[in-house]
Amino acid sequence: MASQGLFITFEGMDGSGKTTQMHRLAARLRGLGRTVLETAEPGGTPIGTKIRRILLDSANQELCASAELLLYFASRAQNVDEWIAPALQRGEVVLADRFTDSSLVYQGYGRGLGAENVLALDRIACRGLKPNVTILVDIGAETSLARAHARNAAEPHCETRMDEQSVEFHQRVYEAYHALAEREPERVKVVDGRASFDEIERAVWAVVGAYVR
Ligand code: TYD
Numbered sequence: 001m002a003s004q005g006l007f008i009t010f011e012g013m014d015g016s017g018k019t020t021q022m023h024r025l026a027a028r029l030r031g032l033g034r035t036v037l038e039t040a041e042p043g044g045t046p047i048g049t050k051i052r053r054i055l056l057d058s059a060n061q062e063l064c065a066s067a068e069l070l071l072y073f074a075s076r077a078q079n080v081d082e083w084i085a086p087a088l089q090r091g092e093v094v095l096a097d098r099f100t101d102s103s104l105v106y107q108g109y110g111r112g113l114g115a116e117n118v119l120a121l122d123r124i125a126c127r128g129l130k131p132n133v134t135i136l137v138d139i140g141a142e143t144s145l146a147r148a149h150a151r152n153a154a155e156p157h158c159e160t161r162m163d164e165q166s167v168e169f170h171q172r173v174y175e176a177y178h179a180l181a182e183r184e185p186e187r188v189k190v191v192d193g194r195a196s197f198d199e200i201e202r203a204v205w206a207v208v209g210a211y212v213r
Contacts (some may be wrong), residue, residue, distance in 0.1 A: 005088035006211055007129070009099040012137035014163055014191060015147025015173060016193040017200065021137060022095050024201050025208060029093055034212065037087040040097035041075055045082045048075040056159035063161075069121065071105040076100065077125035085129065093212070101134060101180060101188075106162070109176035110169050133211060136181055137206055139193035141170040 010018040026036045042052040050182070054060060055071050063071075076099070087094050100122045108118040117127070138146075148163040181188040191203040 004091045005211060006093045007088055007096070007131045008093065008208060008211075009096045009101065009131040009134045010137065011101045011105075011134055011169065011177065011188075012097060012193060013139055013141065013177070014146035015144045015151060015195065016137040016139045018135070018137040019097050020197060021204050022097050022196075025204055026095055028205065029212065035090075036099075037092055037094045039079060039083055039094065040077060041099060041102065041146055042072055043075065044079040044096075045075075047078045048151060051075040051078075051159065052159075055154040056161050058158050058160045060161060063112055065107065065111040067083060067105065068111070069113055069118070070147070072107065072182075073104050073121040073125045076103075080126050080129060088129075095142055096131070099131060099134075101177075105173045105176035105180065110165070110173045112179075131187065133207060134184075134188045135207060136177055136188055136190045137193040137200065138190050141174040143194070144174075159170070173189070 010022045014020045022038060026038050029036050041048070042055050043049045048134065048168050051071050051074055054063070055068065055075075079096075084094050085095070098120070103121070104115060104118050108115045145163070145167065148160075152160050152163060181190050189207045191200055191207070195203070
C-alpha cells in the first residue's frame, strides 16, 4: 500500500503509559504544524468501537481465542480502510495506540495461536501497510498487572477481560515484545516506561524527531 505520510505506532503492556505519550507526541507534532490523526485499537472508527465492546467486556468469558484474534483484525481492517490509509495518502501523520504487533504478542504468543496465523490476517487487513516506526514503552508484566488493577479499582468499568488473564499470559506477552524489538531493531524502539512522563516524552522525541525534521 503506497503512502506519503508517517505512520507511528505505540506498543507496550497494559498500564505502560503509552496512551499519555501518544497524546503528548500528537500535541508536539501539531505545534510544528503537522496534521495528526490519533487512533487506538481495538476501536478507532465507530464500527471498531462496537467491536471493542465485545472484545474487552469481562462478561464475554466464553470468547474463543480464534474469534478474539479475528475480531481484533476486523477492528484493524476497518481502521486501515476508513481512517489510516486515507490519512497517510493525504500525507498526514498517523499515531496508533496499538496495531498488529499487539496481535502478534497477545494472540500469537500470549494465546499461542502462532505468528504465521497473525501475519496471514495482517496481509488481509493491512495489505502491506507497516508502521514506519514503533515505540515500545517498556514495563514488566508485574508492574503492568499492578497498574491495570489499580486503574480498574479507581475507575470501575467492564473493559477488563484482558487484564484478568493470568500472570503467565502477561509474562509471555512481555517476552514476545522483547523478542520483536530484537528481531526488528530498525523499526521497534524501546523506551523505559519506568521513567517519569517527561523523561519518557524526551526519549520518544529522540526517536521520532529524526523522522519529522
Ligand atoms: P485498552 O483498554 O485499549 O488497553 P491499553 O490502554 O493497555 O492499550 O485494551 C486493549 C487490550 O486489548 C489490551 O489488554 C491489549 C489487548 N489487545 C490484544 O490482545 N490484541 C490486539 O491486537 C490489540 C490491539 C489489543
